[in-house]
Amino acid sequence: ANPATPNMLGTWTGSAKGYIERAGYRDFSVANLTMSVTEQHDRFFAGTMTFPLANGSTRSEAFAGVIWTGGKSFRIVEYASGHDDGIILSENEIEMVYMDDNDPSFIMLDTLKRAP
Numbered sequence: 494a495n496p497a498t499p500n501m502l503g504t505w506t507g508s509a510k511g512y513i514e515r516a517g518y519r520d521f522s523v524a525n526l527t528m529s530v531t532e533q534h535d536r537f538f539a540g541t542m543t544f545p546l547a548n549g550s551t552r553s554e555a556f557a558g559v560i561w562t563g564g565k566s567f568r569i570v571e572y573a574s575g576h577d578d579g580i581i582l583s584e585n586e587i588e589m590v591y592m593d594d595n596d597p598s599f600i601m602l603d604t605l606k607r608a609p
Contacts, residue, residue: 511601536560
């Protein structure tokens with residue numbers, strides 16, 4: 494039997510670090526990444542991602558995602574560009590690898606926690 498579908502609703506915040514083409518390694522742990530999941534229908538969920546930029550400002554993008562069978566991992570597509578592969582570490586903690594092949598290309602590791 495399949496496990497219960499995880500509840501992704503809520504506000505998840507945390508840090509991001511990774512590599513940006515031509516800029517190298519960046520650690521954004523001083524600026525929070527926020528993922529607000531505002532709707533969920535079974536294994537599908539959607540909301541808004543707000544993340545820090547290298548120049549100190551932030552940007553928000555809508556996204557949609559799906560939880561894989563088994564309830565331990567998920568994939569997100571961010572509207573505009575990029576996607577995330579995520580794993581559910583616990584009820585209130587996730588880890589995501591974000592990839593974007595636009596110019597500049599980059600890959601980021603995000604660790605997010607949801608306030609109970």
